[in-house]
Amino acid sequence: MKCLNILLLILLFNNVLIVKSQIISNKTSSTLILTGQGNPILHGKNYKLTKEASQAYQKMKSTAKKEGLNLKIASSHRAFDRQVAIWNYKYSKNMEADMTPEENIKKIIEYSTIPGTSRHHWGTEIDLIDADPEVEGDVLLTPLFEENGPYASLNNWLKKNAHKYGFYLVYTNEESRTGFKYEPWHYSYVPQSKRFLKEFLDINIKELINSKKILGKEYLSEDFIEKYINEYVLGVSKKVIE
Numbered sequence: 667m668k669c670l671n672i673l674l675l676i677l678l679f680n681n682v683l684i685v686k687s688q689i690i691s692n693k694t695s696s697t698l699i700l701t702g703q704g705n706p707i708l709h710g711k712n713y714k715l716t717k718e719a720s721q722a723y724q725k726m727k728s729t730a731k732k733e734g735l736n737l738k739i740a741s742s743h744r745a746f747d748r749q750v751a752i753w754n755y756k757y758s759k760n761m762e763a764d765m766t767p768e769e770n771i772k773k774i775i776e777y778s779t780i781p782g783t784s785r786h787h788w789g790t791e792i793d794l795i796d797a798d799p800e801v802e803g804d805v806l807l808t809p810l811f812e813e814n815g816p817y818a819s820l821n822n823w824l825k826k827n828a829h830k831y832g833f834y835l836v837y838t839n840e841e842s843r844t845g846f847k848y849e850p851w852h853y854s855y856v857p858q859s860k861r862f863l864k865e866f867l868d869i870n871i872k873e874l875i876n877s878k879k880i881l882g883k884e885y886l887s888e889d890f891i892e893k894y895i896n897e898y899v900l901g902v903s904k905k906v907i908e
């Protein structure tokens with residue numbers, strides 16, 4: 667009897683250990699994936715998205731096509747290293763323009779995120795354009811999406827229909843919103859990204875930044891990061907949070 671009790675105790679202890687290590691490893695892998703460092707399974711021919719986001723996008727694309735609109739993804743999943751390259755390129759360029767480190771960072775975060783904090787790391791985000799009109803140079807510029815711009819009909823169609831497929835505009839032009847500037851092209855697959863945002867808020871971003879080669883990181887203090895999370899990461903449309 668005593669032997670059986672000890673055996674039961676050992677079995678119980680082992681199970682607790684197994685469960686605990688699974689929780690830790692799940693947390694580690696989701697931290698890596700949500701900061702663009704993991705190797706998530708991504709789907710799509712000319713883009714990279716989670717399976718769910720890709721399926722929803724394909725449905726939206728095929729309806730749009732029937733209605734005469736040729737949807738195209740300009741940008742989808744972006745890895746951490748790519749975001750570091752974007753950040754460091756902009757930082758060096760601004761430095762040449764004689765900006766102070768503070769001015770430099772403020773300028774970059776008008777449109778670009780601190781590496782590790784981009785929603786594009788999640789595989790649920792898309793920057794959308796219309797493949798039909800010929801546009802030279804940078805395609806992600808607000809005036810192109812405004813009335814009489816080449817992407818005006820795309821913009822109107824998305825405003826009316828994207829939500830039917832789970833896609834919502836993140837960086838809206840609402841006065842009440844803080845952080846990144848208006849991006850009429852950036853849509854999020856909210857049924858999934860809503861959960862990712864919650865998980866993301868548990869990650870220690872400061873620790874991650876310290877361990878990587880990011881220009882100007884000594885100016886990204888703990889206070890700065892806290893303010894950035896509140897105003898920028900959480901400065902999104904209410905529809906992608908609630």
Ligand SMILES: [Zn+2]
Nearest residue numbers: 791792793852
């Ligand atoms: Zn985007």
